[in-house]
Amino acid sequence: MATMKLEIITPESIIYTGDVESVIAPGSEGELGILPHHASLMTALQAGDIKVTVNGQANSYSVGGGFLEVKDNQVTILADSAVNS
Amino acid sequence: MPSTREIRGRIRSVQNTAKVTRAMEMIAASKMRRAQQRLMDSRPYSDAMLNVMGNLASQTAGVDEQHPLMTKREVRNIQVVLVTPDRGLCGGLNANLSRFFLQFVRNQSADISVVAVGKRGRDFSARSRLNIKADYIEIGDTPSAADIADVPKTVIESYENGEVDEVYLCYSQFVSTTVQQPTVVKILPVEPVELDGSSNVDYIYEPKAVSVLQALVPKFVEMQIFQSILESIGSEQSARMVAMSSATDSANEMIQDLTLLMNKVRQASITTELLDIVGGVAALEG
Incomplete structure (x- = not known):
């Protein structure tokens, strides 16, 4: 299955980095799902859960607001704070 | 000249300072x-x-x-x-x-x-x-x-x-x-x-x-x-860390200098005592 690179970064550390199959994030205008080869995108995030699928397994991270950038099949999430939940 | 006792006291105090700075260096x-x-x-x-x-x-x-x-x-x-x-x-x-x-x-x-x-x-x-x-x-x-x-x-x-x-x-x-x-x-x-x-x-x-x-x-x-x-x-x-490391070094140097001084003072006092004794014996014999 096609994958893309995901990075979840907070001011203190890198929370997650790796190849994933899909990301669902709480955008400022509502939830948005991102699949591999998404067009370049930039949005603000509200506090909420980021759902990540890796090898068919779902993982979830709680973030307290931030930004999401998609570029060249790479998703970068700049979160104010984040924990694996 | 300070007495050996005074010098020994100073050495001890410098040693204590060195211990403190050494600890601070390691913590830093x-x-x-x-x-x-x-x-x-x-x-x-x-x-x-x-x-x-x-x-x-x-x-x-x-x-x-x-x-x-x-x-x-x-x-x-x-x-x-x-x-x-x-x-x-x-x-x-x-x-x-x-x-x-x-x-x-x-x-x-x-x-x-x-x-x-x-x-x-x-x-x-x-x-x-x-x-x-x-x-x-x-x-x-x-x-x-x-x-x-x-x-x-x-x-x-x-x-x-x-x-x-x-x-x-x-x-x-x-x-x-x-x-x-x-x-x-x-x-x-x-x-x-x-x-x-x-x-x-x-x-x-x-x-x-x-x-x-x-x-x-x-x-x-x-x-x-x-x-x-x-x-x-x-x-x-x-x-x-750098400041405390150099403080520890200077303290150790000071301890060395003081130890040298202490030995000299002790030597001097032994020499004076010996001279006194030799002088006393000479006077008795004379």
């Missing part, structure tokens, strides 16, 4: 490693943010409604966020930063207010009769971004309500273990970062480029202040 060394690690950990975030900022700024360059934190105004009042350690005993670090800061303040024609992060800076500003707008002390050796969130909040507030027209950040930049560079940078109004063309991407913005920028600019200020505090902590610990 381990804290320095932590601080350096945190500095490294925060770099990806700030790099990514700089990138995003640069992209956004070029996208929104033509837009009329500028972000309030990016609008330039005539400069009448300046605020300086002075980031210093809480404690001393770290060599010339504080003195260098204070001198640098004062120099900067003297070169400004506008009115200056200070937001002091750290006791040293607060006390120094108070001594220099500067107007202290707020102070944040005892933030600890490992503050999180949330711990210091009040600092950017104060600064942004005073900028937004027109109290100040420019904000600078003054701190010791961590260059290496032996080099810390006093630095001052302008953080408000936020100036768009120039990017080389390669990283310029056509994004889809959700909802609009301007509103993403609205949310990003305060974060950018926060990030810069957080980064400077991490730099300052790294500088503090490494400066202290």
